[in-house]
Amino acid sequence: MTSALKALPNIRRACMIPACQGQASYPRSISLWEHGLHLFRSAVGVVLPAPMLRRAMALKTDGCPRLVVRDRAFPVRRNLYLVGFGKAVLGMAAAAEKILGDHLIQGVVSVPHGIRACLQQAGMEEMLLKPHSRIQVIEGAKHNLPDKEALRAASMIRELAEGLTADDLLLVLISGGGSALLPAPTPPILLEEKEKVTKLLASRGATIQELNTIRKALSLMKGGGLARAAYPAQVLSLILSDVIGNPVDIIASGPTVYSCPSAQDCLQILTKYNLLSILPRSVETVLSSSVSYPSGPKDYSHVYNVVIGSNSLALEEAKCQAEDLGYWTLILSAAMCGEVSRVAKLYSQLIQFVCLSTAGLAEGPLRDQVRGDLLKLAAELEIPGLNLVDPLKALQGLESERSVCLLAGGETTVQLRGNGKGGRNQELALQVALELHRAKATGAGYFLGRYEVLFLSCGTDGQDGPTEAAGAFSSQELVDKAAQEGLNVETFLSNNDSYTFFSKFQNGHHLLLTGLTGTNVMDIQAILIRARDR
Numbered sequence: 156m157t158s159a160l161k162a163l164p165n166i167r168r169a170c171m172i173p174a175c176q177g178q179a180s181y182p183r184s185i186s187l188w189e190h191g192l193h194l195f196r197s198a199v200g201v202v203l204p205a206p207m208l209r210r211a212m213a214l215k216t217d218g219c220p221r222l223v224v225r226d227r228a229f230p231v232r233r234n235l236y237l238v239g240f241g242k243a244v245l246g247m248a249a250a251a252e253k254i255l256g257d258h259l260i261q262g263v264v265s266v267p268h269g270i271r272a273c274l275q276q277a278g279m280e281e282m283l284l285k286p287h288s289r290i291q292v293i294e295g296a297k298h299n300l301p302d303k304e305a306l307r308a309a310s311m312i313r314e315l316a317e318g319l320t321a322d323d324l325l326l327v328l329i330s331g332g333g334s335a336l337l338p339a340p341t342p343p344i345l346l347e348e349k350e351k352v353t354k355l356l357a358s359r360g361a362t363i364q365e366l367n368t369i370r371k372a373l374s375l376m377k378g379g380g381l382a383r384a385a386y387p388a389q390v391l392s393l394i395l396s397d398v399i400g401n402p403v404d405i406i407a408s409g410p411t412v413y414s415c416p417s418a419q420d421c422l423q424i425l426t427k428y429n430l431l432s433i434l435p436r437s438v439e440t441v442l443s444s445s446v447s448y449p450s451g452p453k454d455y456s457h458v459y460n461v462v463i464g465s466n467s468l469a470l471e472e473a474k475c476q477a478e479d480l481g482y483w484t485l486i487l488s489a490a491m492c493g494e495v496s497r498v499a500k501l502y503s504q505l506i507q508f509v510c511l512s513t514a515g516l517a518e519g520p521l522r523d524q525v526r527g528d529l530l531k532l533a534a535e536l537e538i539p540g541l542n543l544v545d546p547l548k549a550l551q552g553l554e555s556e557r558s559v560c561l562l563a564g565g566e567t568t569v570q571l572r573g574n575g576k577g578g579r580n581q582e583l584a585l586q587v588a589l590e591l592h593r594a595k596a597t598g599a600g601y602f603l604g605r606y607e608v609l610f611l612s613c614g615t616d617g618q619d620g621p622t623e624a625a626g627a628f629s630s631q632e633l634v635d636k637a638a639q640e641g642l643n644v645e646t647f648l649s650n651n652d653s654y655t656f657f658s659k660f661q662n663g664h665h666l667l668l669t670g671l672t673g674t675n676v677m678d679i680q681a682i683l684i685r686a687r688d689r
């Protein structure tokens with residue numbers, strides 16, 4: 156498994172497989188994990204930065220040269236500057252550089268530590284800038300944490316923006332991970348102090364909305380600060396979304412979207428996570444001082460923000476591929492969120508429901524009970540746009556023994572209790588395995604046993620938490636097999652140690668190691684269910 160995924164070109168090759176070719180019959184010898192892998196590669200392939208950017212903008216040279224994005228045309232006359240920050244920004248910048256040609260005067264991008272070497276190694280030259288590029292690249296934010304290099308990049312970006320005039324156009328490339336790659340703490344806050352607050356919030360399960368509200372309040376560039384610095388230049392932001400619902404004020408903390416969180420909002424969040432008493436003094440000072448921007452724009456009409464890629468796009472591609480492989484396929488939601496253990500329960504119940512349905516158990520108290528539990532849990536989780544009533548009906552009507560693929564995307568949260576190494580995808584995969592193991596001891600166990608089940612959860616950026624894995628896959632047999640190797644799943648879970656578990660279990664066979672993929676549209680989960688040969 157590990158070696159099959161090690162090279163990024165695998166992902167690239169998968170993109171070339173034509174999608175949606177109708178149903179085909181594939182040999183049963185192809186394992187579910189090969190299918191799962193293919194779906195993940197395809198999903199990532201469609202949101203790779205270069206093709207996405209080419210779809211989003213074009214330079215028209217008939218008549219007056221202009222940059223066309225959606226319904227807007229921006230006149231260009233060697234007045235173009237570029238800045239960017241985020242995990243997917245290097246590939247976006249490489250594509251932009253090709254499109255913009257000599258109109259591009261200068262640029263600075265802040266990208267993850269090690270990304271150039273990783274892309275080079277994987278032979279993904281199209282994601283690298285050309286030699287002697289006008290765009291300067293700074294790598295930083297190792298393990299997704301702001302550091303001195305990211306700080307340096309942020310101050311260069313700010314300087315570039317501040318030097319622009321009303322005749323200039325600033326192209327801003329934004330993707331997830333941008334918050335850590337554009338740190339500019341408001342004085343007197345030090346980088347370490349800001350990092351401490353954001354790290355504590357993240358570890359206590361704060362949502363990205365909460366986290367980035369605080370980041371905006373403590374930063375010079377977030378919450379519209381970059382657009383303010385660039386004023387009166389025109390600002391065109393192309394945004395690759397890694398946040399549920401694609402809210403542009405939250406993605407990378409919205410550096411080109413005006414928003415000014417009130418002290419009240421911040422205090423509420425800090426109180427909720429019990430952080431008020433341990434705040435650095437500098438943070439208290441900034442939060443209690445009212446900020447004003449006398450030289451800033453009155454409105455943000457000089458800014459055009461456009462979302463050019465998202466999790467839904469990736470899921471749609473995976474769906475086409477799954478259908479092509481012969482699965483009855485359903486996208487559950489591109490907004491999957493909530494605590495990992497509860498989301499794992501939901502997935503386990505869904506899997507049980509599918510097995511009961513396709514095993515031909517049309518009616519009965521067992522299925523009614525699973526259905527009832529499922530709907531109740533889904534309602535409690537309040538996942539935006541998740542309506543299970545119709546999909547459950549459709550599943551009930553499925554022909555017997557039909558292979559099923561359920562897809563979802565989004566971002567779950569983990570409340571860290573232990574000090575192990577892991578990420579939300581690996582923890583989710585492990586939790587699902589535990590839930591399925593428990594379900595085997597219930598009335599649904601017999602039906603579960605008649606199916607092969609694969610659960611896969613991965614970050615599309617290729618990095619799940621502070622680990623080198625993109626995610627992991629699991630099955631209903633995992634807990635028993637782990638026990639045979641002397642590994643107790645519950646012990647690892649209670650210490651948030653999913654990465655250590657998966658590294659040890661079957662020599663890391665269940666880990667997905669893609670390396671950084673060069674894109675980032677949150678996480679993707681795939682559930683594959685197929686009747687066993689009997």
Ligand SMILES: Nc1ncnc2c1ncn2[C@@H]1O[C@H](COP(=O)(O)OP(=O)(O)OP(=O)(O)O)[C@@H](O)[C@H]1O
Pocket residue numbers: 242298299331332333334335357358397568569570571574575576577578579582614616618619620621651652653675
């Ligand atoms: N030991 C662990 N087990 C499970 N989850 C963890 C562990 N350590 C950190 N995490 C989780 O990993 C997440 C951070 O992961 P990651 O660096 O992939 O962030 P991200 O949200 O994808 O970043 P970005 O949004 O900037 O792309 C946090 O939600 C954190 O709770």
Ligand SMILES: O=C(O)[C@H](O)CO
Pocket residue numbers: 330331332333334335363367397398405406407408
């Ligand atoms: O950078 C960030 O803030 C997160 O990735 C959300 O966009």
